[in-house]
Amino acid sequence: MFCSTCGLELFYGTADLPFNIGPSSVVTINQVPILYCEKCRGVVLEDSTMETIDKLLASVKPSRKIKPIKFPT
Numbered sequence: 001m002f003c004s005t006c007g008l009e010l011f012y013g014t015a016d017l018p019f020n021i022g023p024s025s026v027v028t029i030n031q032v033p034i035l036y037c038e039k040c041r042g043v044v045l046e047d048s049t050m051e052t053i054d055k056l057l058a059s060v061k062p063s064r065k066i067k068p069i070k071f072p073t
């Protein structure tokens with residue numbers, strides 16, 4: 001897979017990413033598998049990763065303090 005911005009090959013890695021759920025709640029998902037570009041720091045999530053994240057977020061209730069979730073492997 002190649003970067004849509006600069007065309008370089010993307011590398012596999014993991015990142016801790018914050019996601020908004022509801023108007024004022026943010027949950028962090030740890031160790032999300034990502035594809036990233038070394039040049040422009042672009043990050044791409046694969047479709048299957050997005051589906052898993054959607055399911056994880058659907059199971060979280062918005063509140064002021066949400067513990068980080070570890071991405072299931």
Ligand SMILES: [Zn+2]
Nearest residue numbers: 003006037040
């Ligand atoms: Zn790039």
